[in-house]
Each structure stands twice: as structure tokens, then as C-alpha cells.
Amino acid sequence: MEIGIPPLSETAMDQARKRQQNLTKPPGSLGRLETFSVEIAGITDEPTPELEEAVIATVAGDHGVVAEGVSAFPQDVTAQMVANFAHGGAGVNALANTVDARNLIVDAGVAAAEYPGMDSVVVDKVGNGTDNIATGAAMSRADAEAAIEVGRSVVAEHAPEADIIGLGDMGIGNTTPSAAVTAAITGYPPEAVTDHGSGIDEETFERKVAVVERALENDAPDPEDGIDVLRSVGGFEIGALAGIALEGASRRTPIVVDGFITGAGALVAAQIEPAVTDYLLPSHSSVESGHSIQHEALRLDPLFDLDLRLGEGTGAALGIAVYKGACATLREMATFEEAGVSN
Ligand SMILES: Cc1cc2ncn([C@H]3O[C@H](COP(=O)(O)O)[C@@H](O)[C@H]3O)c2cc1C
Numbered sequence: 001m002e003i004g005i006p007p008l009s010e011t012a013m014d015q016a017r018k019r020q021q022n023l024t025k026p027p028g029s030l031g032r033l034e035t036f037s038v039e040i041a042g043i044t045d046e047p048t049p050e051l052e053e054a055v056i057a058t059v060a061g062d063h064g065v066v067a068e069g070v071s072a073f074p075q076d077v078t079a080q081m082v083a084n085f086a087h088g089g090a091g092v093n094a095l096a097n098t099v100d101a102r103n104l105i106v107d108a109g110v111a112a113a114e115y116p117g118m119d120s121v122v123v124d125k126v127g128n129g130t131d132n133i134a135t136g137a138a139m140s141r142a143d144a145e146a147a148i149e150v151g152r153s154v155v156a157e158h159a160p161e162a163d164i165i166g167l168g169d170m171g172i173g174n175t176t177p178s179a180a181v182t183a184a185i186t187g188y189p190p191e192a193v194t195d196h197g198s199g200i201d202e203e204t205f206e207r208k209v210a211v212v213e214r215a216l217e218n219d220a221p222d223p224e225d226g227i228d229v230l231r232s233v234g235g236f237e238i239g240a241l242a243g244i245a246l247e248g249a250s251r252r253t254p255i256v257v258d259g260f261i262t263g264a265g266a267l268v269a270a271q272i273e274p275a276v277t278d279y280l281l282p283s284h285s286s287v288e289s290g291h292s293i294q295h296e297a298l299r300l301d302p303l304f305d306l307d308l309r310l311g312e313g314t315g316a317a318l319g320i321a322v323y324k325g326a327c328a329t330l331r332e333m334a335t336f337e338e339a340g341v342s343n
């Protein structure tokens with residue numbers, strides 16, 4: 001898979017850094033906001049980037065592994081939540097509205113779902129849910145590649161104008177494949193990266209750890225090959241999220257990672273094209289224990305910890321507010337000279 005991701009623009013970063021130093025504030029007083037504005041200048045190749053069009057892509061898929069009893073909720077909830085997104089009733093809708101981001105809803109592989117009258121849902125299914133990773137591979141290699149392509153075409157066709165893209169997920173059971181993907185790529189043991197997802201009891205938790213272990217024993221994927229990891233233990237939405245990150249990066253669009261499932265997508269993307277990591281921005285630190293392991297592997301330092309464990313792009317939405325703010329300071333503040341302030 002050939003995806004050309006350009007290097008960060010050193011010229012734009014130098015210009016942004018110089019400007020930050022001349023703005024009407026004590027040097028460094030905007031802390032990490034200054035660093036972010038410089039990083040986003042490098043990503044976009046704009047000395048004063050403006051993050052006007054923010055998009056949060058919430059990608060849904062189902063998982064055969066729910067047959068093992070690894071979630072607290074039934075599989076039908078995935079399709080029901082897609083309808084809820086389309087009607088504006090979910091957590092991500094409220095937070096996307098708060099930060100003036102457009103929510104883009106994608107069905108990359110929800111089982112047997114239709115959305116009558118909900119034209120805003122982009123339906124591009126790789127399949128009707130993955131196969132059960134406790135008993136075999138999640139999908140074929142061709143389907144893993146197709147999932148990446150779904151994500152790439154979502155950006156090309158539905159968000160080509162986006163100045164920043166937040167990743168979001170929906171899929172009952174998807175913290176289980178996310179744990180398997182994270183263990184496979186980072187080398188951490190399943191028990192270190194598996195947690196309580198949407199809220200399971202201890203008996204279910206033990207079964208879930210055993211399922212992740214079994215999945216990785218059954219069909220040991222090549223950790224260096226992101227597509228192989230996706231094929232073996234991934235999910236359609238996880239692949240599509242990786243594809244969004246790769247396509248966004250190739251277009252110089254900053255990509256904001258959300259919680260544990262989007263983190264798994266980001267890990268897959270980084271195994272396919274390591275240069276994507278320059279284009280990834282963190283948002284929150286999820287309650288899921290494996291999220292910090294993903295951040296360590298991707299060398300991302302989260303912005304805040306609000307005890308979130310929802311996904312959907314909720315943390316990414318709040319992160320976008322921070323990145324918009326960072327770029328607004330760089331762009332809109334006056335320099336000492338312009339404002340006639342002594343320095
Ligand atoms: C009503 C509802 C809304 C959600 N929105 C996100 N998730 C989150 O929980 C699911 C993953 O947890 P697990 O692996 O334990 O099933 C995913 O759908 C994720 O996006 C939700 C879960 C539920 C129940």
C-alpha cells in the first residue's frame with residue numbers, strides 16, 4: 001500500500017516559532033499551546049494555520065467476538081447508536097456542536113443495518129461485522145485492505161475541505177479487538193492492555209482477557225505488518241480509522257486521536273506508514289489501561305484526563321477546541337510592535 005506522507009514543513013514551523021516569540025505575552029507563557037501551534041504550522045505548511053473546518057469522523061463496525069460474551073451490551077446497540085448519531089442524540093453530537101465541528105457518521109461494517117431516511121450516514125460496509133477473533137481471523141487480507149480504503153475515501157469524498165479531523169468509533173465489543181491490536185503491535189501482554197470497556201463485571205473481564213490471549217495464539221499476526229494485524233485481530237472501523245489517518249496525513253490535515261479504539265487504528269496506521277505519527281495529535285487519556293500504552297508507542301502526550309471511557313470522538317472533540325485555540329493565538333494575537341507594547 002503506497003501512501004505518500006510529506007515531511008513536516010520546517011519553514012512554516014520556523015515562521016510560526018518566530019511569530020510566537022513576538023506576540024504580546026511573556027515568551028513561553030502560552031505553554032503547550034505555543035508548541036501545538038508550531039506543530040500544526042508544520043503539518044499544514046501554513047505559518048499561521050486556521051482551523052476553520054473541523055470534522056469528527058465517527059466510524060461504526062460490528063465484531064463477531066461478541067459471541068464470546070465480552071461486552072456488557074448487545075450487538076444491536078451499534079446500529080441503534082448510528083441512528084442516534086444521525087438524529088443528533090449522542091454524546092459526540094453534543095460535544096461536536098460545542099466546538100463547532102461537523103460530525104461525519106460512517107458505517108464501515110455494522111451487521112445487517114439500514115438507516116431509512118438518515119441520508120447523512122455514509123454507508124460503505126466492508127462486511128456485516130467481522131468474524132470471531134476467538135476462533136479465527138477477523139477478516140481476509142483483502143477485507144483489511146478494503147477497510148483502509150473505506151477510511152481513505154471517507155476523507156477524499158466526504159471531508160476533503162477539513163482543516164482538522166477528529167477520529168471516533170462505535171462498535172459493541174470493539175475494545176476486545178482494540179486490546180488484541182495493541183498487544184500485537186506494542187508487545188505488551190493481553191492483561192496489560194485489556195480493561196472493562198463499556199462496563200463489564202469481573203467474570204466477563206477474565207473471559208475477555210482469555211479471548212484476547214486466544215486470538216493472538218490462534219493466528220499470530222506479524223506485528224510489523226499493520227494490514228496483517230488488522231486482518232488477524234482488528235475490526236472494520238479500526239481499519240477505516242487507520243485509513244482516515246493515513247489519507248488525512250497525506251493531505252497535510254492534523255488528525256486528533258480519541259480513546260482506546262481510535263488509538264488501535266492509529267497504531268495500525270503507524271505500522272503501515274510510520275510518517276503518519278507526525279500528523280497525529282492526542283486528546284484525552286482514557287480510563288482504559290491500554291490507552292497509555294498506545295500513547296507511549298505513538299509518542300503522544302495526552303492533553304487532559306477527564307475519566308472519559310465513551311469513544312465516539314467525544315475526547316477528540318474537546319481536543320479540537322484546544323488545537324483551535326492554539327492556532328487562534330498564533331494567528332490573531334498582535335505582536336509587540338503592532339500593539340505598541342514595550343518588550
Ligand atoms: C449505548 C452505548 C453508546 C456508546 N458509545 C460508545 N460506546 C463505546 O462502547 C463500545 C465498546 O465497549 P465494549 O467493548 O465493552 O462493547 C463501543 O461501541 C464504544 O464506542 C458505547 C457503548 C454503548 C453501550
Ligand SMILES: O=C(O)c1cccnc1
Nearest residue numbers: 197259260286309310311
Ligand atoms: O477509550 C475509549 O474510547 C473507550 C473506552 C471504553 C469503551 N468505549 C470506548
